[in-house]
Amino acid sequence: MIAPLYGDLTADAQDRAIAPSPPGTRKIVLATPIAETSLTIEGIRIVVDGGLMRVPRFDPRSGMTRLVTAKVSQASAEQRRGRAGRLEPGVCYRLWPEPSHKALAPFTPPEIMDADLAPLALELAVWGVSDPSSLAWLDPPPAAAMAQARELLRELGALDADGGITAHGRRMAGxxxxxxxxxxxxxxxxxxxxxxxxxxxxxxxxxxxxxxxxxxxxxxxxxxxxxxxxxxxxxxxxxxxxxxxxxxxxxxxxxxxxxxxxxxxxxxxxxxxxxxxxxxxxxxxxxxxxxxxxxxxxxxxxxxxxxxxxxxxxxxxxxxxxxxxxxxxxxxxxxxxxxxxxxxxxxxxxxxxxxFAEHIRSETVVAWDGREQTVLARRRRMLFALALEDKRLPNPPAEAIAAAMLQGIREMGLTALPWSDELRKWQTRVLFLRRREGEEWPDVSDAALLETMEDWLAPFLNGASRRAHLDRVELGNALRGLLSWAMQQRLDKEAPTHVEVPSGSRIPIDYSGDEPVLAVRLQEMFGLAETPRIAGGRVPLLLHLLSPARRPVQVTRDLASFWANAYKAVKADLKGQYPKHYWPDNPLEAEPTARAKPRGR
Structure with a gap:
């Protein structure tokens, strides 16, 4: 016969599991941890222990208790083992590797560590104990669970705002x-x-x-x-x-x-x-x-x-x-x-x-909706986290719309704004001077811009309330407003966008790295003895000298040294690859060109 045994069985079913099996019949009892107690089941000589148990665990975050499957402790395993020898010698089979037995917890954690503490919190309040730590505990109740329990009691009207017991709470405790x-x-x-x-x-x-x-x-x-x-x-x-x-x-x-x-x-x-x-x-x-x-x-x-x-x-x-x-x-x-x-x-x-009339509150919400990518303005009646009524709010305050729009930009990222290639290059130029000259230049990195949008971007939103509206924001004016007129002049002078090279070409400077880079074809630099400089002559450009196919052949910040030492070997290599191009023996006296050869050659 097979007999289950657990606490919610009827009395008859429990008696059937505990009573001796009929003569000539063997009995298998499928038991929960109830069998770990002093309960004696006649005839049991063999225990098969799966090493697991279902235990209630209270979650203060959700306010709910749920059953979880956990490993038994060494003490529980010993109790289960003892069921095999209550009345006569027996044997216990443990369904886990013997070396892992020592890894089990020595004892099952006290119930107070995982229990719903609302009944305890109410009892303490009746005693006049507002601070559980003032008592001597074998195992102090967890602070989070106790705080959740007291919050529930306040919600139920059992505790007042100061945590003292109310008349309703005393009746509840009874x-x-x-x-x-x-x-x-x-x-x-x-x-x-x-x-x-x-x-x-x-x-x-x-x-x-x-x-x-x-x-x-x-x-x-x-x-x-x-x-x-x-x-x-x-x-x-x-x-x-x-x-x-x-x-x-x-x-x-x-x-x-x-x-x-x-x-x-x-x-x-x-x-x-x-x-x-x-x-x-x-x-x-x-x-x-x-x-x-x-x-x-x-x-x-x-x-x-x-x-x-x-x-x-x-x-x-x-x-x-x-x-x-x-x-x-x-x-x-x-x-x-x-x-x-x-x-x-x-x-x-x-x-x-x-x-729940006293718990219902009215609120006005102007907030960014990430799913719709728009600012939602609503008037709501709320019961805890539930909206009993939710209506559109007409004519919300402009400052509230702007604040919600800024929050939306923070969630979407600065790329939601209408950046152009020119503005990104302006950003790198300002950051270059900030690295060189310090905090007199504003921090215009993406992180800093996101953090300070209320200062520089909000005045330019002009009523924008959804992502599509951002395309009409005058981002260039907003960013340049971070610099005074004098600083704008210094920016153009000390961190120019382009440099004119000997061939007459205006070559853009790349400020995106740690130092400014000028990528220019080698032939356009003939006749120039020194490396071009910016920032009032204090910073030499890092030259990426390119082949006619615009592939780097040399990286240097010392052009004079390159002409004197490395040019001969580079010329020999390039002459073999590009024989129709102009490769003079003396680059300092040669005519620079943006073509294969200077005109007339």
């Missing part, structure tokens, strides 16, 4: 249940929904009572409340069917708990209209109110929702709830970015506006 559920029941009673709130809380405190059959998809919490109400004293559920079964043990426990809370809360009878289920869930989980994302088809598979905590959630398959515009999500998988929804209930915009 329930002995998670603060979310206590808050929901108290608020539900005040709204005349106390009985329904107790039923919803009881269901959320247990595993899902629905055991779906293949092909069944329905994450609607209202269905579970309806089934709970149909439970009779023998654990049978009236109305079950529709491709599902109800886990009787869990349903009975939930019904018992709901009755206890109704007595504690002072409410009677059934919970009333199921339509308020979503509103109650939203009260417990204000951070998990879901709004349908635009673009998806109602009722379609993989419906996408944006949650009020700013994260995303989805239904993996099409089901009735995927047609809803607004949801309150009670259970999801807690994935880092997009979480799968397992349990939810619908609610309406009117319900949200009434129940």
């Amino acid at each position: 329930f002995g249940v998670h603060p979310r559920l206590a808050h929901m029941m108290l608020k539900g009673k005040a709204m005349g929904l106390g009985a329904l709130a107790c039923e919803v809380a009881a269901l959320l405190g247990e595993r899902d009572i629905v055991r779906a059959q293949p092909g069944f998809r329905d994450a609607d919490l209202r269905l579970r409340v309806e089934l709970l109400r149909g439970l009779d004293d023998e654990g049978r559920v009236r109305g079950a069917g529709r491709g599902l079964t109800v886990e009787r043990g869990g349903a009975q426990q939930a019904l018992k708990q709901a009755r206890n809370w109704k007595r504690q809360l002072g409410v009677k009878g059934n919970g009333g209209d199921l339509g308020a289920t979503g509103l109650l869930v939203a009260l417990a989980y204000p951070d998990r109110i879901g709004q349908r994302r635009p673009g998806g088809s109602a009722g379609g598979a993989a419906a996408q929702y944006r949650l009020s905590n700013g994260r995303g959630a989805y239904f993996q398959d099409a089901e009735p709830l995927t047609a809803e515009d607004w949801l309150a999500v009670a259970d999801l998988d807690g994935a880092a970015r997009e979480s799968r929804i397992f349990l939810a209930a619908p609610l309406t915009l009117a319900e949200l506006e009434e129940a």
Whole structure:
């Protein structure tokens, strides 16, 4: 016989796993870490340990707990090993290499390191402890998880702005249940929904009572409340069917708990209209109110929702709830970015506006939209991260449009502006003089220009509000405005765009490298004894002397030395490659030419 064993099994199923197997029958027990406890299962002589365990991990960023698969600790492995020898000698098979055993953690981390700390934070607040570090802990609670827990309690009204306990918080603490559920029941009673709130809380405190059959998809919490109400004293559920079964043990426990809370809360009878289920869930989980994302088809598979905590959630398959515009999500998988929804209930915009009126804020947003590459100006009513209403803002302030446009340029990069080749060369000339003469020349590198756009570019945007408008920006005037008239004159004099060489040609200077370069054909330099200089004669140009085919044959900043020493060898090589060209023996007395030969030769 094969018997599973885990905490949510019915009592009968657990007894079947623990009891001795029938005579003549062997038994295999498939167990979770519940078997690591002092639990004794008669007849067990062999343990096969996979070395893994499923543990709950709370993520302060998402406010959700999810199950993760982790390696066991050495202590857990020893506990599992001990199950094989409880009543008689046995053997344990560990399914991992023996040398890696020492790499396992010595002990399982304390639960406080990975738990949802909201109940602890509420208890501390009742004691009057605002700073957990003031207490002596065996293992101090993580600061991030504790901060998230206290923020949740403030959101639920259990703590005031200073972190002290409120009257509502004291009533929540008296329930002995998670603060979310206590808050929901108290608020539900005040709204005349106390009985329904107790039923919803009881269901959320247990595993899902629905055991779906293949092909069944329905994450609607209202269905579970309806089934709970149909439970009779023998654990049978009236109305079950529709491709599902109800886990009787869990349903009975939930019904018992709901009755206890109704007595504690002072409410009677059934919970009333199921339509308020979503509103109650939203009260417990204000951070998990879901709004349908635009673009998806109602009722379609993989419906996408944006949650009020700013994260995303989805239904993996099409089901009735995927047609809803607004949801309150009670259970999801807690994935880092997009979480799968397992349990939810619908609610309406009117319900949200009434129940969360104090959390709704109006805001005006003028911001860059990277997808549309335009400035969007909107007036919004926001509930946490959700836009309840989003309308176009007419006539937004010009300064707000300019600021958003500048942000857009920063995201797109400076190349979004209408640069010309001439302006890029102007940029390199200014940077050359800045390197030579220091900070009296402005930093016009791309990084510096992006950082200081408010100073030099904003006045020239002229109402631009989308990328296409940037083509009309007078970028040249904006950039040249960074230099005074006197500096513009010095720029043209000390970092000229061109140099006239002996052949009469005006050759452009390349300032893009570490030093300025003049790339010129060798024949055009005949007759020139010294290297041309710029910056008031202080900086010699780096000459790239070219062949007739404009290939470099020599790089030098000392032209006189080249004529005296290297020219003879270069001439011999070039004369062999270009015999029809003019290659004089004495270049200093030769006539420079931009042609193959000087005129008349």
